[in-house]
Amino acid sequence: MTVDGPTGPAELAAFARRIEAVDGVVGGSPFAPADGIAFANFALSGPALSGDSQDSVHTIRDLSPPAGTAALVSGNTAGFIDQKESLAKHAPLVVALVALTTLVLLFLLTGSILLPLKTLLMNTLTLGATLGILVLSFQAGWLDRPLDYTGPGAIEVTSLVFLFAVLFGLATDYAVLVMARIKERYDRGDSNEEAVATGIARTGRVITAAALAIAVVFLAFGVSSVFFVKQIAIGMAVGVMIDATIVRALLVPALMQLLGEWNWWAPAPLRRLQLRFGFSES
Secondary structure, X not given: OEEEOOOOHHHHHHHHHHHHOOOOEEEEOOOEEEOOEEEOOEEEOOOOOOHHHHHHHHHHHHOOOOOOOEEEOOOHHHHHXXXXXXXXXXXXXXXXXXHXXXXXXXXXXXXXXXXXXXXXXXXXXXXXXXXXXXXXXXXXXXXXXXXXXXXXXXXXXXXXXXXXXXXXXXXXXXXXXXXXXXXXXXXXOOXXXXXXXXXXXXXXXXXXXXXXXXXXXXXXXXXOOOHHHHHHHHHHHHHHHHHHHHHHHHXXXXXXXXXHHHHHOOOHHHHHHHHHHOOOOO
């Protein structure tokens, strides 16, 4: 705890007593002045990063410091709170930029409005399923014994960011590979059903082999004693296998079969835009 600004010993002592009165604070040292600031250490009864400890830090930060000063709270729990708030603040913009870029690029490739939206939906399902398995594996403890996991019963926040970036990119890469082959056959005159079947057949082995290679590499990191690395390894392995099997081999062709010719629909102005600036196999 640091108090930045000019203040006297009496005000600092009174502020320290108010901090020690906060629920969850079990003791502290007096404020020590040092070159225009004063600092002190306070201990919390709960484990670092726990919900009770975070509540205590929030309460301490809500206290009014001595007049003319600013109070700064540091430590593992305070840093964790700041990290979560930063991620929550910037995540919507990042997700929006990634989604918009994906929609635009896939539209330029396929000339369709629905197929890019379908890709975003499939990628979201992959990420959601992966997160669910991670929660069951590490937070609920289903894989504690097989993985010899002794870390915290929670999901590391930064691992979610990593998994979103890498898994979303890989899933989009697989989607582009499949869509390019399907679009190629459709442009050559195949029906929607024939184009989907041929495209899936031609890319299935490549995607499966790539997913297996990635899964094997990441599973090798699953034996790491660092819980962050272990969670990332399992999440990546599970995510790529879900995307290559359940999503690409089952959900994608099933949904495209249901949509039929609507797969390739786009408003006339956008269709002309895609014909002029879009990607082509030729």
